[in-house]
Amino acid sequence: MIDLLATHYNYLMFVALVAIGLYGVTASPNLVKKVIGLNIFQVGIFLFFVTSGYVDGAVPPVVHGDVAGTYASPLPHVLILTAIVVGVSLTAVALALIVRIYDAYGTLDEEAIREVQTE
Amino acid sequence: MTPVSTSLAVILTFAVLAAIAAILLRDVLNAIIAFAAFSFGIAVAWILLAAPDVALTEAAVGAGITTVLFLVTIAKTVRPGGERLFERIAWRSVAIVAVLVGALLTTIRSLPAVGSSEAPVATSRITEYYLQNAYPETGVENVVTAVLAAYRGFDTLGEATVVIAAGLAVLLVLRQEAYV
Numbered sequence: 587m588i589d590l591l592a593t594h595y596n597y598l599m600f601v602a603l604v605a606i607g608l609y610g611v612t613a614s615p616n617l618v619k620k621v622i623g624l625n626i627f628q629v630g631i632f633l634f635f636v637t638s639g640y641v642d643g644a645v646p647p648v649v650h651g652d653v654a655g656t657y658a659s660p661l662p663h664v665l666i667l668t669a670i671v672v673g674v675s676l677t678a679v680a681l682a683l684i685v686r687i688y689d690a691y692g693t694l695d696e697e698a699i700r701e702v703q704t705e
Numbered sequence: 706m707t708p709v710s711t712s713l714a715v716i717l718t719f720a721v722l723a724a725i726a727a728i729l730l731r732d733v734l735n736a737i738i739a740f741a742a743f744s745f746g747i748a749v750a751w752i753l754l755a756a757p758d759v760a761l762t763e764a765a766v767g768a769g770i771t772t773v774l775f776l777v778t779i780a781k782t783v784r785p786g787g788e789r790l791f792e793r794i795a796w797r798s799v800a801i802v803a804v805l806v807g808a809l810l811t812t813i814r815s816l817p818a819v820g821s822s823e824a825p826v827a828t829s830r831i832t833e834y835y836l837q838n839a840y841p842e843t844g845v846e847n848v849v850t851a852v853l854a855a856y857r858g859f860d861t862l863g864e865a866t867v868v869i870a871a872g873l874a875v876l877l878v879l880r881q882e883a884y885v
Contacts, residue, residue, distance in 0.1 A: 593818035595710070596754075599717040601809045603724060605802045610728040613798035616785060618733050618778060622740050625771065626724045629747055633717075636754050641827045642710075642820035644755045647848040649840050656822070658755035659832040660839075660848040664857060666759050667849070668864045674766050674774075675871030681778040682875040688782040695785070 596637040603630030617687065617694045621680045628673050635662040710820065713753045720746035729791045733784050737775045744768035758849045 591598065603626055610623020639659030647660040684694065691699050723743035730736045744767040751760035817824040826832065839851040853861055 590813060594813050594816060595714050596717065596819045597813050597816055599721055601806055601813070602721045604809065605806045606721070606724045606728055608805055609795075609798050609802045612801055613795035614728065614792065616733060618775065618782075619728065619736055622727055622736055622775070625740065625767075626727065626743065629743075629767070632759075633747070633750070636751060636756050636759060637819055638824065638826045639756075639832075640754045640820055641822050641824065644820075644827075646755045646757050647836060648846050649836060649848060650846055657836055657848070659826050659829070660835050660852050661831060662826065663756045663759050663849045664852045666756075667762050667853060668860060670759070670762050670766055671864055672867050674771055675868050677771055678774055679871050679874045679878070681774050682878040684778055685781050686878055694782055 596633060600630050600634040600637070603627070603633060606630075615696045617684050617696065618681075621677060621684070624680070625673065625677060628669070632666045632669065635666050638662055709753055713750060716746055716749050716753065720750060731785070731789050731792050733779050737772060737779070740775070741768050741772045744771070758847070 607623045607625070607627025607630055610626060611620050612623075614620050614623060639662035641656050641658060644656045644658040647657040647663070649657070687699065688694055691702050693699060693702075720743050723739050723746055727736045727739035727743055730739060744763060748760045748764040748768060751757070751763055822828075835848050835852055835856070839848040839856075840846060843851040843855045845851040845855070
């Protein structure tokens, strides 16, 4: 287990971030905190992808004609760039819905919203 | 351990601690500040992982725009305070998370070591192809840009469609039809 800590540290941090994100989504009563949890979960996945394309001593994939040398794989970077932008779009829509929920119910607490609904 | 991997481990640990703070702090404003710190930590980690394009996007979009969106939201809604600094631990959620962590940890051992030159992604034919041909075929020195705008151009068009759709959805949800 200790040797895993040295060689697979990024992947262990990926598990930690995904765990923190899932905890935030499921445990926080406040809707804004749930969206923060969603974002942390998502960054955990990004860490997994970017780590998979990294090689020790690699430089960013900017080539000048010849390709001698070690480069990080560009493909995970491209996928994550797209995912970051899609993620912020998703966050914007979620937060707009939260503003409307607050207008309608006057609270952002999950339990309080449920009580208002059953009344 | 190389100096890069040591600083990477330090910055990732910082990011995880900031993420824990963002979830456990009760005041939402404190949580948002912790989340912004988390995003900046992750942006530094991307630089150490040789992904400067991702780092720039993360710093501008993750730490910048997302934080502003959260701040606007709590300015328009409430900011639940209270005497307690931290949330109470919800043990039912801890149980759910423990199942996920258990499942993921069993897979960690079968992944290649971080930075291994035999890692499947680093040695894959697609990576080789892009590095060899991106400059001759597109004339762009930054391979990430070449793949984003040329090889996967339709993917980026789809991304732009998502952004437009999200912008329209925000305007409709907030009943700002005058701008649509």
